[in-house]
Amino acid sequence: MISIIMPAYNAEQYIRNAIESIISQTYQDWELLIIDDNSSDNTLKIIDSYASDSRIRIFENTSNLGPAKARNLGLENAKGEYIAFLDADDFLHREKFESQLKFMQDNRLEMSHGNYCFCDDSGKISKKVYVSEKIDYFTLLKGNQFKIMTPLIVRNKIMDLRFPEVRHEDYAFYLDCLKRIPYSLAQVERLDSFVRVGHASVSSNKIKSAIWTWDIYYKYEKLGLLKSLYYFICYAYNGFVKHKII
CATH class of the missing domain: 1.10.286 (GTP Cyclohydrolase I; Chain A, domain 1)
Structure with missing residues (x-):
């Protein structure tokens, strides 16, 4: 099973698209942990509309704690063999997890990643980004080639790792992952992740x-x-x- 962790704060415009991109995955053995970080808009109402799906687990912060603490709450409650992340304003190709998991299993990998696209508010692609096929700790130090949703990681390798409360917390977290895991490998031909660019x-x-x-x-x-x-x-x-x- 893959545990997908999604922090959400005032994401009413996009979060339904993000959740639907998980529900529509061709790989269906997943759980989605959504952490509402004390949103003041309709984000929680939209999340709650998916409560009937037992694979979706909803957590509510009583104050705004930020994405690091929200993701850490997800890590503490995840049950899957694999860990992935998705921000509430981004979305995934429907075959991402099926393809990425098979790639990991075929190559006996503990961590994998992929290419991604930048897109506008409507989801129209504005730029395609192709990353290095093999990334280790020292490669990642030369520039963060990961987006938060591109890696898939074996959970027991990072059981006690948490996001630090620093700027670029995702970069720091993935550097910590690659201190334990020798390298991450990518399927060079695939573009499976979509990042919305703000204004x-x-x-x-x-x-x-x-x-x-x-x-x-x-x-x-x-x-x-x-x-x-x-x-x-x-x-x-x-x-x-x-x-x-x-």
């Missing part, structure tokens, strides 16, 4: 992302000044020059 300034987002990435290197990973500079230059080259990583 915030792209240049502003990139500046924030750069600051947060530096903090991951220097403060979270404690790489020291020289190593942090080296990996930050790699990140900048990959992200700003090659435009493959955002």
